[in-house]
Amino acid sequence: MEFEAVIGLEVHAQLLTESKIFTPSSARFGGDPNTQTDPVVLGLPGVLPVLNRRAVDFAMKMALATNSRITPLNTFARKHYFYPDLPKGYQISQFDLPLCTGGYIEIDLEEGGRKKIGLTRIHMEEDAGKSIHDANLAGEDTLVDLNRSGVPLIEIVSEPDIRSAREAYQYLSELKQIVTYLEICDGNMEEGSLRCDANISIRPVGESAFGVKTEVKNMNSFRNVERAINYEIERQTRMVLDGERIVQETLLWDANAGVARTMRSKEEAHDYRYFPEPDLLPLEISTAWIEEVRATLPELPRARRERLAKQYGIPEYDAEVLCATRDLADYYEEAAKHCGDPKLVSNWIMSDVLRILNEQKIDIGTFSISPQRLAGLINLILDDTISSKIAKAVFEDMLTSPEEARAIVEAKGLVQISDSGELEALIDQILADNPNQVEQFRSGKDKLFGFFVGQVMKATSGQANPQMVNDILRKKL
Amino acid sequence: MSITIDQVAHVAKLAKLAFDEKDQEKMTRELGAILTYVDKLGELDTTGVEPMSHTSEVTNVMREDRVGTSLPREVALKNAPDAQDGYFKVPKVIK
Numbered sequence A: 001m002e003f004e005a006v007i008g009l010e011v012h013a014q015l016l017t018e019s020k021i022f023t024p025s026s027a028r029f030g031g032d033p034n035t036q037t038d039p040v041v042l043g044l045p046g047v048l049p050v051l052n053r054r055a056v057d058f059a060m061k062m063a064l065a066t067n068s069r070i071t072p073l074n075t076f077a078r079k080h081y082f083y084p085d086l087p088k089g090y091q092i093s094q095f096d097l098p099l100c101t102g103g104y105i106e107i108d109l110e111e112g113g114r115k116k117i118g119l120t121r122i123h124m125e126e127d128a129g130k131s132i133h134d135a136n137l138a139g140e141d142t143l144v145d146l147n148r149s150g151v152p153l154i155e156i157v158s159e160p161d162i163r164s165a166r167e168a169y170q171y172l173s174e175l176k177q178i179v180t181y182l183e184i185c186d187g188n189m190e191e192g193s194l195r196c197d198a199n200i201s202i203r204p205v206g207e208s209a210f211g212v213k214t215e216v217k218n219m220n221s222f223r224n225v226e227r228a229i230n231y232e233i234e235r236q237t238r239m240v241l242d243g244e245r246i247v248q249e250t251l252l253w254d255a256n257a258g259v260a261r262t263m264r265s266k267e268e269a270h271d272y273r274y275f276p277e278p279d280l281l282p283l284e285i286s287t288a289w290i291e292e293v294r295a296t297l298p299e300l301p302r303a304r305r306e307r308l309a310k311q312y313g314i315p316e317y318d319a320e321v322l323c324a325t326r327d328l329a330d331y332y333e334e335a336a337k338h339c340g341d342p343k344l345v346s347n348w349i350m351s352d353v354l355r356i357l358n359e360q361k362i363d364i365g366t367f368s369i370s371p372q373r374l375a376g377l378i379n380l381i382l383d384d385t386i387s388s389k390i391a392k393a394v395f396e397d398m399l400t401s402p403e404e405a406r407a408i409v410e411a412k413g414l415v416q417i418s419d420s421g422e423l424e425a426l427i428d429q430i431l432a433d434n435p436n437q438v439e440q441f442r443s444g445k446d447k448l449f450g451f452f453v454g455q456v457m458k459a460t461s462g463q464a465n466p467q468m469v470n471d472i473l474r475k476k477l
Numbered sequence B: 001m002s003i004t005i006d007q008v009a010h011v012a013k014l015a016k017l018a019f020d021e022k023d024q025e026k027m028t029r030e031l032g033a034i035l036t037y038v039d040k041l042g043e044l045d046t047t048g049v050e051p052m053s054h055t056s057e058v059t060n061v062m063r064e065d066r067v068g069t070s071l072p073r074e075v076a077l078k079n080a081p082d083a084q085d086g087y088f089k090v091p092k093v094i095k
Helices: A053-065 A165-182 A222-241 A287-294 A301-312 A316-322 A326-337 A342-360 A371-382 A388-399 A405-411 A420-433 A435-442 A448-459 A466-476 B005-014 B021-043
Strands: A003-014 A077-080 A090-093 A100-108 A114-126 A130-132 A141-145 A152-158 A194-204 A214-217 A249-254 A259-265 B087-091
Touching: A003 A165, A003 A222, A053 A114, A053 A152, A053 A165, A053 A287, A090 A114, A100 A165, A114 A165, A165 A194, A165 A222, A165 A301, A194 A222, A214 A222, A222 A249, A222 A259, A301 A316, A301 A326, A301 A342, A316 A326, A316 A342, A326 A342, A326 A371, A342 A371, A342 A388, A371 A388, A371 A405, A388 A405, A420 A435, A420 A448, A420 A466, A435 A448, A448 A466, B005 B021
Parallel strands: A214 A249
Antiparallel strands: A003 A152, A003 A194, A077 A090, A100 A114, A114 A152, A130 A141, A141 B087, A194 A214, A249 A259
16 A cells, blocks of 8 residues: 655744843843843743734744735734743743734755645744753753743744655755745754754545644754654554554654654643733734835745846756855855856856855855955956966965955966967977877877877966867867 | 533643642532633623633734843842752753
8 A cells, every 4th residue: 555644844933033022131042041031031920021023023024925814913822831941831822813824835846846835824932941951961850041931933834735754854945945035043953943843644645534643853953854754654654554553642853863752642742721811912913014024025035046047047956056045145146247157157156165165164154255256266267367277276365365366367477378379389399399199199099189288288387278279289280 | 511520630730730539529619610600601692703812902012122131140040949050950851
């Protein structure tokens, strides 16, 4: 029997506000433990939450970027559960009137074509604190840091439209790209600013009813989301084939062991007793406010990829790589603007620039060669001032020098020798110095052509115009 | 509307409250009476009336995104029964 997977993802994204969602203490990541708290964060009696306007603006950006319907009247709700990193005993979230519903995110399928993954809802809520169970730090106890408590989150809940681990990966990548383009979340799964839980079930192909689902948590990288989902699909398939019943439960992914372990069964499942948060007044979102936020939306990743491919005539693959981040796409466009060959700019960024970023572990924002300088270098290749090979060496120099490519080329005397008289004289000399090779070549040993080119390059420190060298050699041999 | 003793036990468990059997029966009786009383509201015809979450008509009370002062850590930890290395310390909550 053939099975298909039915997957829905719940993604939490931390919003990049300065302060927390309901109180002014700092929302910055990575401070010393418990240095970013206040009475609201600590859940002390008698305090009142006040909503951060920018958190709502950011959440609305995501709603608009995913074509969602924004709810005109939002309310907040209390979600109750007991855990040491939740001092109030409830999390302020949204329940029956969330920020928005009915959007979608489009993904590219590996087999070609696209697919819309529906979004059930996006709502705003506060993050909880951080519990540390690591025995090296906490010993026999659990330590709690409340710096994260109250950091604004949006939870993006997808419809069960995802059919494979690969699609889940694509969806998550697209989602990350959208939030980073919007500059509302840094999208770092390892640091937990983007977190993902997966609801997974399987059913025979052709069946329309859903199977029993399990929820997998604790997948802290894109790669682990894919691995964990594949693991769970295989586990469920094996159980069904063995005639076992799948039970509804929550599993924790253990990346080191490569397995998902039971965390709690349905019997212990939480009953959150939601009710309207009496301390926060309803939030009315007017059309005017929506339009104000819409006006601040940047070009979104998919639109930008399509535009770059079309406008600069570069392959879709190039456009995808270059649009990985907004800054890289900006860099490319700036360089392409100053250079006559957009495809050559793309090649240089994809091979040389990205290699250096990778080696130096830096972002394009702190890369030492500006797009204008890179364009200047490439223009020297285009107007035959230097060969591509020399350009690679100049590029290396530019990494540690503020000079323009042209200045480096001139200072080092690297200008390509394109003087045919000079090259002819040199080649005559080389042919005269190597009579044996000339004879062998003329009697059919074609491979020796490379030997002569090599000799010319050696004699000119690589500065001879390669096309001219080829032409002259062919003529003379 | 009445409430069963099982429902009382369930809600008590969720709220981390412990009742002996006698108190559970008492709670069931008293909560049942309260619910029956509130149930009277159900007699009203509320067709076409939007559910109300707040009695005030005020909406959109917000603050600007500016960082204020945080509590000094020693103050934040002052009421904690136990602390270590700047963290709140609690009994282990995960195996």
